[in-house]
Amino acid sequence: MESLLMNILGAVTTFLLAFAVGMTYGGLRRKIVARVQNRYGPPFYQNFIDAFKLYSKSTAIHHGAMHFLGPAFIMVSSVVSLMFIPVLTNNQWFPNLNFQGDLIFLIYIMVFGPLGMALGAGQTGNPNSAIGVTRGLSQMVGFEIPWVMALIALMVQYKTTSITGLLDIQVQSGHWFMFENPFAFSAAILASLGMFRYSPFDIVGAPTELASGPMSENGGKFLFVMMSSGSVFAFVKLTLIVDLFMGGASNLIILVIKTFLLYMIPVTYGIVSPRYRTEQSITYFWGWPLFFGLIAIIYAVFF
Amino acid sequence: MDIINIILVIFFAGALITAFAAKISSIVQDILFIGTILATSIIFFLNINTNTETIINLSHINLTLGLTPLSLYFAFIVFGLAVLAGFYAVGQMQGKKKKGYFYFNYLLSIAAMFGILVSKDLVSFFIFWEIMTWSSYLLVIYNGENVQKTGIKYFVLSAIGAYSMLMAIVIIHSLTGSFLISDLISGFNNMSANMQILIPVLLLTGFGVKAALMPLHIWAPDAYSNAPMSYTAIFSGALSKMGIYGMVIVFLTLITKLPQETLIRDIIAWLGAITAAISTLWAIKQDDAKRLLAYSSIGQLGYIVVGVAIGTPLAMLAGLFLAFMHGVFKSTLFMVVGAIEKQTGTSNLKEVTGLIRKMPWTFIAALISIIALAGIPPLGGFVGKWMLYESLITSNHYLLVTLVFFSSTAAFLYCYKFLFGFFLGQEEKEWSHVKEAPAIMVVPMLILSLISVVLGSFPQLILKPINSALSYYSLPDTYNNLWKESMIFNKWGDQVALTPIVYGVAIVFIVFAVFLFFKNRKTSRYVTTKDISTSGEVPKEHENLTFKENFFQPFLRAVEPAMKRQMDKYMLAFAKGLEDLFDFTRRIYNGNGQTYAIYAIIFVIILLLLSNNLFS
Numbered sequence: 066m067e068s069l070l071m072n073i074l075g076a077v078t079t080f081l082l083a084f085a086v087g088m089t090y091g092g093l094r095r096k097i098v099a100r101v102q103n104r105y106g107p108p109f110y111q112n113f114i115d116a117f118k119l120y121s122k123s124t125a126i127h128h129g130a131m132h133f134l135g136p137a138f139i140m141v142s143s144v145v146s147l148m149f150i151p152v153l154t155n156n157q158w159f160p161n162l163n164f165q166g167d168l169i170f171l172i173y174i175m176v177f178g179p180l181g182m183a184l185g186a187g188q189t190g191n192p193n194s195a196i197g198v199t200r201g202l203s204q205m206v207g208f209e210i211p212w213v214m215a216l217i218a219l220m221v222q223y224k225t226t227s228i229t230g231l232l233d234i235q236v237q238s239g240h241w242f243m244f245e246n247p248f249a250f251s252a253a254i255l256a257s258l259g260m261f262r263y264s265p266f267d268i269v270g271a272p273t274e275l276a277s278g279p280m281s282e283n284g285g286k287f288l289f290v291m292m293s294s295g296s297v298f299a300f301v302k303l304t305l306i307v308d309l310f311m312g313g314a315s316n317l318i319i320l321v322i323k324t325f326l327l328y329m330i331p332v333t334y335g336i337v338s339p340r341y342r343t344e345q346s347i348t349y350f351w352g353w354p355l356f357f358g359l360i361a362i363i364y365a366v367f368f
Numbered sequence: 369m370d371i372i373n374i375i376l377v378i379f380f381a382g383a384l385i386t387a388f389a390a391k392i393s394s395i396v397q398d399i400l401f402i403g404t405i406l407a408t409s410i411i412f413f414l415n416i417n418t419n420t421e422t423i424i425n426l427s428h429i430n431l432t433l434g435l436t437p438l439s440l441y442f443a444f445i446v447f448g449l450a451v452l453a454g455f456y457a458v459g460q461m462q463g464k465k466k467k468g469y470f471y472f473n474y475l476l477s478i479a480a481m482f483g484i485l486v487s488k489d490l491v492s493f494f495i496f497w498e499i500m501t502w503s504s505y506l507l508v509i510y511n512g513e514n515v516q517k518t519g520i521k522y523f524v525l526s527a528i529g530a531y532s533m534l535m536a537i538v539i540i541h542s543l544t545g546s547f548l549i550s551d552l553i554s555g556f557n558n559m560s561a562n563m564q565i566l567i568p569v570l571l572l573t574g575f576g577v578k579a580a581l582m583p584l585h586i587w588a589p590d591a592y593s594n595a596p597m598s599y600t601a602i603f604s605g606a607l608s609k610m611g612i613y614g615m616v617i618v619f620l621t622l623i624t625k626l627p628q629e630t631l632i633r634d635i636i637a638w639l640g641a642i643t644a645a646i647s648t649l650w651a652i653k654q655d656d657a658k659r660l661l662a663y664s665s666i667g668q669l670g671y672i673v674v675g676v677a678i679g680t681p682l683a684m685l686a687g688l689f690l691a692f693m694h695g696v697f698k699s700t701l702f703m704v705v706g707a708i709e710k711q712t713g714t715s716n717l718k719e720v721t722g723l724i725r726k727m728p729w730t731f732i733a734a735l736i737s738i739i740a741l742a743g744i745p746p747l748g749g750f751v752g753k754w755m756l757y758e759s760l761i762t763s764n765h766y767l768l769v770t771l772v773f774f775s776s777t778a779a780f781l782y783c784y785k786f787l788f789g790f791f792l793g794q795e796e797k798e799w800s801h802v803k804e805a806p807a808i809m810v811v812p813m814l815i816l817s818l819i820s821v822v823l824g825s826f827p828q829l830i831l832k833p834i835n836s837a838l839s840y841y842s843l844p845d846t847y848n849n850l851w852k853e854s855m856i857f858n859k860w861g862d863q864v865a866l867t868p869i870v871y872g873v874a875i876v877f878i879v880f881a882v883f884l885f886f887k888n889r890k891t892s893r894y895v896t897t898k899d900i901s902t903s904g905e906v907p908k909e910h911e912n913l914t915f916k917e918n919f920f921q922p923f924l925r926a927v928e929p930a931m932k933r934q935m936d937k938y939m940l941a942f943a944k945g946l947e948d949l950f951d952f953t954r955r956i957y958n959g960n961g962q963t964y965a966i967y968a969i970i971f972v973i974i975l976l977l978l979s980n981n982l983f984s
Contacts, residue, residue, distance in 0.1 A: 126892055127894060128895065133881070133885040137880035140876060169757050170745060180783075184792065187793060191901065195792075199923075202923075203781065206774070221761065221764075226761065227863075290883070344926040347922070362767075
């Protein structure tokens with residue numbers, strides 16, 4: 066009984082940590098983008114204020130059952146994938162469900178959310194939502210390919226598909242996979258540009274074009290759940306790349322430093338790039354990222 | 369009399385009586401139809417075991433019938449689907465013409481599939497195979513539309529498959545002197561190297577047609593979408609698995625003994641993966657739900673072929689598990705289309721829209737099956753997909769796994785198109801009268817979706833019979849190595865525990881569903897899909913806000929180069945070439961006596977000219 070309580074406590078703590086870190090990063094991004102564009106920008110804690118405001122609003126209208134359940138689906142994906150990723154290397158604080166699933170499972174549970182979200186967006190009947198969803202799914206086919214190739218390269222090189230297994234190898238040998246297989250790292254980073262959906266890959270939300278796409282028709286508590294899910298998911302993606310390529314983190318400060326540096330890659334890339342058209346943003350990932358993925362697999366097999 | 373004979377006799381007698389029972393009354397016909405299926409299934413599930421064997425003597429040939437663990441596994445699929453789709457068919461065929469014709473062929477093809485599975489010799493195998501082809505052909509042309517185009521395509525390709533199979537059977541008999549499959553397996557080592565290649569290739573051609581393997585797949589989209597949906601559920605769910613069944617036997621018993629084993633395995637696996645990828649792209653392009661599902665079936669069968677062809681224990685488990693899962697979720701989806709077609713009169717995704725509030729139970733069945741199809745945890749499809757990927761990665765097929773992954777990610781696109789097209793989006797007045805389908809159609813769909821859910825947490829229910837089937841063909845025991853209760857492993861020892869996943873997903877989902885749904889449902893009011901945010905303007909009642917045209921156009925533009933080449937066009941060009949050749953021969957044999965006289969004279973002149981060289 067006590068262990069169960071500890072487990073639940075650990076899971077809740079992990080969730081709160083991911084929420085706080087993700088929200089802060091989102092706020093920092095807004096600030097950085099504003100400064101680059103020569104604006105003053107909101108304070109870095111603005112996202113917390115927004116979230117609190119959205120949470121305290123009551124919902125006046127709805128479009129049916131799936132409209133309610135869509136945000137719940139996307140939350141399932143974020144939280145469950147968070148539970149399967151080791152947050153810290155020594156793993157005593159937040160063991161959660163780390164040993165129960167592997168990378169292939171993680172890839173699949175990570176796409177669960179967008180699909181559930183797509184159903185919720187579909188029932189609202191807003192054409193912008195549906196257009197956004199079709200773009201998002203198409204783009205997903207684009208970036209999943211180099212991403213999966215990078216992961217396959219790692220799995221093949223070290224003969225394991227488990228996340229904790231890959232992390233342990235790095236901790237024991239002291240070598241980061243980022244340097245052991247640089248091509249896999251490049252492919253993964255380029256794919257992560259698409260995963261974060263910041264400009265130039267912001268075709269799903271597409272401000273001023275699709276009126277925030279799948280998110281339109283959602284306000285108040287719906288938007289709160291989506292926003293927190295987005296923040297948690299950002300943390301999940303960053304931690305996963307840190308675990309797989311940068312040797313994990315032994316304490317929270319190192320984790321924050323590493324994830325923040327990683328987070329700056331899509332952010333800074335985005336600030337200076339205008340939005341792609343949908344087919345451009347799909348085929349982008351089938352150019353250099355795919356090539357790096359291919360080289361990564363060849364490198365993993367033959368060297 | 370033996371159990372197998374009894375089942376076959378009930379089937380054939382039932383089919384005949386049902387066909388003519390329309391003279392008495394329509395309801396009697398329905399009862400006879402259901403009665404035949406239920407009687408055979410009950411006898412099968414209660415009495416059958418792998419020890420039963422019976423021999424029928426036909427003049428000089430002994431037909432040996434009996435079950436192996438592998439055919440028992442496939443017979444589960446056939447009978448399970450036959451019962452559920454049978455009940456559904458009674459609902460769907462209500463008030464339709466040619467009911468006797470439909471029931472007759474339906475029962476006949478189930479009987480033929482059972483016959484194929486119990487055949488232990490090649491002659492009965494071939495006879496039942498042909499009965500299956502004929503009965504399914506008659507149902508493909510059931511509605512009398514496009515008979516020329518679809519019927520002939522299906523028939524020509526089935527004939528190609530049947531002839532190559534027949535050729536293989538004749539060669540086998542001349543080499544071993546026996547029609548028994550067991551004699552073929554034991555005598556295979558003594559054959560010459562050429563025959564050892566030729567026989568498996570001929571057999572695989574025959575099975576590849578039914579399994580819709582590229583380049584033999586071109587009949588499938590038309591045939592699947594033309595047959596009545598209650599039969600397509602069987603067609604795609606069970607009948608295509610007969611091809612897989614044959615392939616499994618060929619790969620497990622013949623190909624393993626060849627020196628060129630890896631090459632053949634790789635070729636077939638790549639064919640399967642390419643089939644999956646290309647047909648997925650075509651599925652995304654379809655606007656008719658039937659054709660969409662038909663292409664999707666070809667794609668899913670591609671995965672199964674990949675698993676079976678790779679042939680490591682894990683890949684075999686994956687292929688056979690996916691075969692079962694595909695039978696479950698794809699028949700549900702075809703039933704969903706049938707229900708919608710019955711209620712609305714069309715299956716065009718562009719026309720029907722917003723049915724979620726009108727047909728909620730159908731939607732639930734469709735949603736669960738789509739999630740299973742997409743392979744998303746925690747449903748059964750995930751287990752099969754996971755095993756397939758892991759088996760490919762651990763057996764060094766890195767590019768193959770990337771291709772399979774591409775097609776299975778692209779499959780999300782048509783999954784969403786299917787759900788969005790029928791159930792979500794704008795609710796239009798045109799469909800405001802639509803009601804939920806009758807219970808006799810909805811309940812089979814819900815039972816099948818329940819199976820998808822259960823297999824997500826308890827795959828051992830299916831993995832156990834697969835394991836015993838594989839052990840029968842002397843593959844190593846996989847229990848505890850690759851799977852145990854609610855756990856799946858790969859060769860490297862990495863695992864996925866399914867129970868914590870199911871609990872995790874369920875808990876988080878329920879917490880947030882309560883937070884969003886139950887707290888807000890009372891306080892908020894429902895608004896129609898016209899009442900949406902459109903930059904401050906209020907859309908009028910007549911304004912069309914439906915988004916259906918060019919649904920995935922940007923994606924299709926991105927993958928355009930891959931879709932330029934179509935096997936259909938090549939086949940048609942080949943047929944055109946043949947026609948031209950025949951036209952040319954017709955000009956030679958033009959029926960004119962004078963021309964023939966000239967031919968004779970020319971022949972004599974040539975003979976005279978060459979006489980020195982020829983007869984010296």
